[in-house]
Amino acid sequence: MSQPSDDAEFANYGWQSVRVRNLRGFRDSGEIWYAPVTLLFGKNSSGKTTLLRAPLLLKQAMYGPNSNEAMLSGPEVDFGSYKETVLNGQVSKDVQLTAVLATGGAAHLPSLVREVNPAYLDLFNRMQIDLVIHWNQRSGHSQYQSIAFSNPDTRRKVLSFDRTGPEEFEVKAGSRRLVRVPFPLSLQSLRYTEIALRDKGDDRETVAISFLMYTLSMSLQNTTQDMIHIGPLREKPKRAYNTDQPVVAQSGGSVVAVLRSGQGVKQIAQALQMLGMANSVSVRKLAPGFVAVTLQDTRSGRFDNLADVGFGVSQVLPILATLATASSFNTILIEQPELHLHPEAQGRLADVMYSFAKARRLKLVVESHSEHILLRLQRRVAERVIEPDDVAVYFVDSGRVKRAGIDRYGKLDNSAIPNGFFDDDWEDLMLMTKAAAEAVDRGD
Structure with a gap:
């Protein structure tokens, strides 16, 4: 199978869209078109996981x-x-x-x-x-x-x-x-x-x-x-990993396998630095057949066992290992990447995911509840770092799917957002932005 040689061909390569009829809560989802980063938002049990899977x-x-x-x-x-x-x-x-x-x-x-x-x-x-x-x-x-x-x-x-x-x-x-x-x-x-x-x-x-x-x-x-699927329940961090056991995809064991192979380790370390989680990551031999995953603290320089650092690190590592080693032009389905990450790290994760998508020519389909991921991508569009077409945002609500466009100023089409979806502070931010825009139009 031939592969595309430039970005124009990449835009028309691999998975482009999906549509379902009579599946779970959807009579007809309409076409879900995939961009380098596609975000699926919705309340619990809205059907966004069905669309992703x-x-x-x-x-x-x-x-x-x-x-x-x-x-x-x-x-x-x-x-x-x-x-x-x-x-x-x-x-x-x-x-x-x-x-x-x-x-x-x-x-x-x-x-x-x-x-x-x-x-x-x-x-x-x-x-x-x-x-x-x-x-x-x-x-x-x-x-x-x-x-x-x-x-x-x-x-x-x-x-x-x-x-x-x-x-x-x-x-x-x-x-x-x-x-x-x-x-x-x-x-x-x-x-x-x-x-x-x-x-x-x-x-x-x-x-x-x-x-x-x-x-x-x-x-x-x-x-x-x-196509690779990363589910919402990643493995809990372990103090020691048995290298003689079979590796389960997107598990802690697969992270160990990636780190031991050396493939993508530099990119994983750079991503952890962008996230502010660690300066480096490596495996350390404990005994025959057993190793530990260690991370270097960004402030003290101390090397800590993965089991002793924040739980969020262990949840994001399988995502980073997958993105750093996936073959070019792959489509990666990711559920709730923001789990156990604080708001600042969620925004940085948006930067990391987009960086991998563009550098490795991947298509990421992300199911999320994080307004911080969305806001960061909108900000990058407004800063001209990201093209509006590089991000596709869909809102799912009771069997209906609407795409929310993003203009070149990073503004999201709010008419596609279901009532009461985001928290009060997000709604306040949108209303504040709207009021500011109206004030500019009036010349206030």
Whole structure:
């Protein structure tokens, strides 16, 4: 898979947007477009976590078994049973996940594919995938009902796969029916199934479609595996870490593994300095198979065990380790990064996250309650440090999603903010800013 060579290409590379229908509290979320830093705000149980985790359903589908059953609960994400997953428990409704992805361009496609149907090229610059999950009352489980690949600009369906029976799905090019395939419908079927079209003289199209199925599936795999999720409950700090135990992603153990490898340590230390938490971080051998994480105090220069410093440090370290070592062009989903951080550190964390996003060409999707993170990013826009389009802010409220634009002066569109969302001091600040702007307009 080719990679973009400049910022213009990066803007059109990887995960671009996600949309859900009939998922948890959302009848239709509308499209959530990803910027270098995308912020999801909402009250407790508003649905912002559902939106953040929804792309993991597609990632999970890539690695599930080649069977009829859709994976709603698995290693990447757990939405529970179908009744818990679908809107208002209405199992008669289908859940739909839509994602727009860019996979590196169509230059690598053989000429045969272009000759058979030029529309196929649309899928290898930017493609929209629609995954429909259906509850099968007879079998008593959820299943992938259809998988469709479309041109996201024209919304024209290019290639689609529709389940027609327990062990059968139909392949369509646009609205033209091509063939029925005797396999259960799954993303694995697209990757490994060889098809044979029925009409004589269609060997070229048979080869082209089979190649497309495999290539689309591999493009999805490459793009979805580049998505990393950091949950809200990071591991508590330990006085000693066992280096012989398996490493769990985004855990204290993974931080130790990163620090021991030396990869990204300089960037992690710089981030800790920006946060005012430590001058440096390292691992120290305690005994065979055991090490300690130590941090150098910013004032005294003393080296302290991670277990003896503020709890917030241990909660932010897995985030920093992930951002410092993630491959370029990855999408990182982060839940509540501000946990156990005081307001000043929350503002500095916004600077750190944006710095990593731009330097390493990452897309960060952040679920948060922190007005301090938002204010810091608004301030940087006003200071011309950040472009307004580099930050996307969404507010989630009772199944509705609104994007709040930020102008070049850092001003947020307050009409998108649900009533009573922020604390009184934030509301007072917004009212004060509004009153000051009105005074300037009046010439007071």
